[in-house]
Amino acid sequence: MNHTSRRWALLGTVLLLGAWWLLASTFGSLLAATPWVAVERLWQLMQDSQWRAQLAISLLRILIGIGGATLLGFGLGLVAGLDARVRGLLEPLRWLLMSTPPVVVVVLAMMWFGMGSAMVIFMTTVVLAPGVYVNTVRGMALLDPQLLAMARVYRFSFFLRLRHLYIPALAGPLCAALLIAGASGIRIVVMAEVLGAQEGIGFALANAQSAFDSGTLYAWVLLVLLMVAVLEFALLQPLQQRLTAWNRVPHD
Amino acid sequence: MRQFFLSLVLFASLSAVAEPERAILNLAGPPSVVSFPLLRLIEENALASQARETRFQLWQNGEQLRALLVGGQIDFSAAPSNVPANLHNRGQAARLLTVSAWGVHWLVSRDPNVHDFSDLRGKELVVPLRHDMPGIVVDRLIAAQGWQAGRELKIRSARDFPSAVNQLLSGQADHALLVEPSVSVLLARNAQQPGAAPLYRVKSLQAVWADSFPGQPELPQAGLMAYGAVVKDNALLAQVALAYQRASEWCQQKQRACAELAHRYLPHLPIEALEQAIAHSPLDPRPATQVQPQLQAFYQLLVHQAPELIGGRLPDAGLYAP
Secondary structure (H helix, E strand, C coil), X not given: CCCXXXXXXXXXXXXXXXXXXXXXXXXXXXXXXXXXXXXXXXXXXXXXXXXXXXXXXXXXXXXXXXXXXHHHHHHHHHHHHHCHHHHHHHHHHHHHHHHCCHHHHHHHHHHHHCCCHHHHHHHHHHHHHHHHHHHHHHHHHCCCHHHHHHHHHCCCCHHHHHHHHHHHHHHHHHHHHHHXXXXXXXXXXXXXXHHHCCCCHHHHHHHHHXXXXXXXXXXXXXXXXXXXXXXXXXXXXXXXXXXXXXXXXXCC | CHHHHHHHHHHHHHHHHHCCCEEEEEEEECCCHHHHHHHHHHHHCCCCCCEEEEEEEECCCHHHHHHHHHCCCCCEEEEECHHHHHHHHCCCCEEEEEEEECXXXXXXXXXXXXXXXXXXXXXXXXXXXXXXXXHHHHHHXXXXXXCCECCCEEEEEEXXXXXXXXXHHCCCCCEEEEECCHHHHHHHHHHHCCCCCCCEEEEEHXXXXXXXCCCCCCCCCEEEEEEHHHHHCXXXXXXXXXXXXXXXXXXXXXXXXXXHHHHHHCCCCCHHHHHHHHHHCCEEXXXXXXXXXXXXXXXXXXXXHCHHHCCCCCCCHHHECC
16 A cells, blocks of 8 residues: 555545534534634633643543553453463453443443542543453464564573564554554543543533533534544654564555 | 639530531532522531531532442432432432422523414424423423324424534524523523524423413422431431521522522533523422422322332332421
8 A cells, every 4th residue: 555645635634624614604603613713712722721721631531541551451462462361261351341332331430430530541441451452462363483483492581572572563453552542542531521520621521512612612622633633643653653664565 | 713614615615516526518419500509508608517518519410420329429419309209219318308499491492483382383392301301291291282292292302401402503493492501501602693593482391381280380390309328317407408498598589699609610601691590490499398299299290201210109208308
């Protein structure tokens, strides 16, 4: 596959903005804000320390939630990739977590942890960890058995094997998992906050909706999109290029 | 010497007043007018003789309320009248102290010629929470008109109040049943929008009900309940009920001040709209023990139409306190 064309991506963005503007103008300002109003409102929100505090709380929850899910999924995935018994033991739990609708998890988490950060972080970790886990196990399964045998012959320590065998092999699938975890982590945190928190972006979104304040509502949505964009384009894609550089076929 | 003892006794009794046994009383409620008196209680420190600290926790939906109840984070909460009855019937320690909200739902329309429920004949009405309040009441009103749902009045269900508002604003519907304070917030915002089609506050559901059922004209919709260990402390229940009653009366008399107070806890809702909401969903606090007939008639309606909302049967007299 050749590189995605940047020029056409720009055109796609402009088309999306146009569609947004068109929809907002037909629906009226109580239902939907135009892109310009949303940007203006976002600028105002970011000047206000109270709103920045809401953003900071959500960012912290996102960071801990995604971090926890990645560590948990990667750690368990490594162990499960090495040992079929662990894999069997974890399989029902993985199935359970991946099959339960996130909305149900929120309701249960609210019962167990009450409303607030603990609930949101638990929810995010539980929803994201299985994806990272599955990708790690899959990457481990793709490892070349001959390379592994060689590592055994030369008595590589676990850390040497991790550094030279597992991490390079896992880089591709893990990057995909991180990308998905990152983007959906932000969305899950926001959803959990809408349903059961007293602070954060989701709470602010719910309040804006109940006040029919579409400017603020769309400003927060825009902010969430910007956060996903930063995560994807500024952090994960360079990381992916670095980690997978060794097996890329030069084509430009 | 005598003076010394006297001052000692005085000091002891003073410190007894200053240091009540209970550390914290947790009050809670939804973002609606029934909760505003609780905010006044906290502002005034009206329960200082009962607890060293009084807190307010906002809840926005049934799941949040349940999470707070399960977590033991609620002693008293403003709530719809069926909530304590449901909890009580399911064996939980819940009692209803006061009923203060008797009309919180309003018909809102785009049509300036709609002045009453009967004017909706042949039209379509958006009804949120079809199998809960207010959907149940709408069903009874349709029957009382001698209509049939779907024939004389088309009902368009909405998942919740915000989605009913969206249907109204997007032009999918012209008439909807909405709840305060969101009616006042919506009307205020709509009036501010240049070029927006006007919306009209038609009539309160309570008033329609009173016209249709003159023998049972009142709908005891929401009030104050006690939950958990506090339900056994009759002295505390009486104190809190009295304080809530006074705070409700204050809120009703000083609507502007009450709206300003509520705005501090709900900063996203404009003060003017909150003031309108108080005016249009008036607080009339009455002890639950004194309005048992109205409550039982209301619960009977629920048992008949939506038994799961009330635990399947009429609650016994133990529900009403103090």
